[in-house]
Amino acid sequence: MLFCKDSLFTPGPTPIPERVQKAMSQPMVAHRSKVFSKNLEEVATRLQPVFGTKEPVIIVAGSGTSALESAVCNVINEGDHVVVVVTGVFGERFASICEAYGAEVHRLNITWGKTCQPEELEDYLKTVNQPIKAVFATYCETSTAVLNPIKELGEVTKRISDALFIVDGVSCIGGVPVNMEEYQIDILVSGSQKALMLPPGLAFIAVNQRGKEAIKNGTSKRFYLDLNRYIQSYDEQTTTPFTPPVSLIYGANEVCQMIEEEGFEQVIKRHAVMRDMTRAGVQALELPLFVEKDADASPTVTSIRPEDGQANAIKNYLQEHFSMTIASGQKQLKGEIFRIGHMGYCTPFDVIQYLTALEFAVNALYEKDVFGLAVKTAQEVWKKHV
Numbered sequence: 001m002l003f004c005k006d007s008l009f010t011p012g013p014t015p016i017p018e019r020v021q022k023a024m025s026q027p028m029v030a031h032r033s034k035v036f037s038k039n040l041e042e043v044a045t046r047l048q049p050v051f052g053t054k055e056p057v058i059i060v061a062g063s064g065t066s067a068l069e070s071a072v073c074n075v076i077n078e079g080d081h082v083v084v085v086v087t088g089v090f091g092e093r094f095a096s097i098c099e100a101y102g103a104e105v106h107r108l109n110i111t112w113g114k115t116c117q118p119e120e121l122e123d124y125l126k127t128v129n130q131p132i133k134a135v136f137a138t139y140c141e142t143s144t145a146v147l148n149p150i151k152e153l154g155e156v157t158k159r160i161s162d163a164l165f166i167v168d169g170v171s172c173i174g175g176v177p178v179n180m181e182e183y184q185i186d187i188l189v190s191g192s193q194k195a196l197m198l199p200p201g202l203a204f205i206a207v208n209q210r211g212k213e214a215i216k217n218g219t220s221k222r223f224y225l226d227l228n229r230y231i232q233s234y235d236e237q238t239t240t241p242f243t244p245p246v247s248l249i250y251g252a253n254e255v256c257q258m259i260e261e262e263g264f265e266q267v268i269k270r271h272a273v274m275r276d277m278t279r280a281g282v283q284a285l286e287l288p289l290f291v292e293k294d295a296d297a298s299p300t301v302t303s304i305r306p307e308d309g310q311a312n313a314i315k316n317y318l319q320e321h322f323s324m325t326i327a328s329g330q331k332q333l334k335g336e337i338f339r340i341g342h343m344g345y346c347t348p349f350d351v352i353q354y355l356t357a358l359e360f361a362v363n364a365l366y367e368k369d370v371f372g373l374a375v376k377t378a379q380e381v382w383k384k385h386v
């Protein structure tokens, strides 16, 4: 094999721009200093349009799951009835966290690879004959690569119930549109290592006024993840209650700078184009897409289900021959699908790169001459936006 540069196309962690790396290598500063407070405030407010929120975004040190857990432990009390929309591994994780905090969990199980339709949620909510404290949903279900219709699910939630609407946006916030007021989301959480092109380690939580009230009134036991502490520290001293990951917050500020320079609308458009290029290219190779409907497909990750169980062979081929890392399936989809992340610091040229690698894999594993097919098809899609 000829030498190749390492490339990373997993749906998290994702590549880090050099200028973000550089921002993170600045000398350490005290976290009880003006310079840190200024940085924290810049990040918390510059992220507002990305989260579609009117409030500064809460920042906690932890992986994405700590953001999910904080969305549960701050508002769900033992015995509360909650509805969790489960479209894959991460919906299931929300349900497990709710169970850990003693909630009565009602799972709306959707076939993996499909989105939850608003009518399905509506019918399901009507069958729960209990006051529902919260409805939990996953925006992009990373394990299957669907993008749930969050705005429509929010509309149904609020029309049918008094529940809080709590959304996991870990693998798409920063690459998709969102507006908490319009989508009727009370709590929206995300992490740093996916579309926000940072290393793992930051949890982001955006909360509206109703969410804040619920957090104040929460009775579940909690300490490090008690969001009241974070809100109070920020409001009173523009700082965090515990030592924050100062370097990551420097990096986050540089990410905000990059998003502003490109324009968030353009960022969203770039992700949509990468999804369309990827789907068109994969279809040109006659590899079956796991998410059948274009309207259900996430702009940040694509899943492919080769008919003859070659998912792992393709993934391994890319690793061995091109030093290119993609992801396999999780849980029941292990060995069934492979997934390509195209989010954050990723451009149409990167799409061309992994489609080229896929052409080689199909050429070798299926003994089919497909050189140029996926690339050309994707270029035709890209051409409309050059």
Ligand SMILES: *Cc1c(COP(=O)(O)O)cnc(C)c1O
Pocket (backbone or CB within 6 Å): 012, 063, 064, 065, 066, 068, 090, 138, 140, 141, 142, 168, 169, 170, 171, 191, 200
């Ligand atoms: C990655 C991810 C998470 C959280 O993962 P961590 O490993 O805890 O960072 C949660 N939800 C979704 C949808 C994800 O993609």
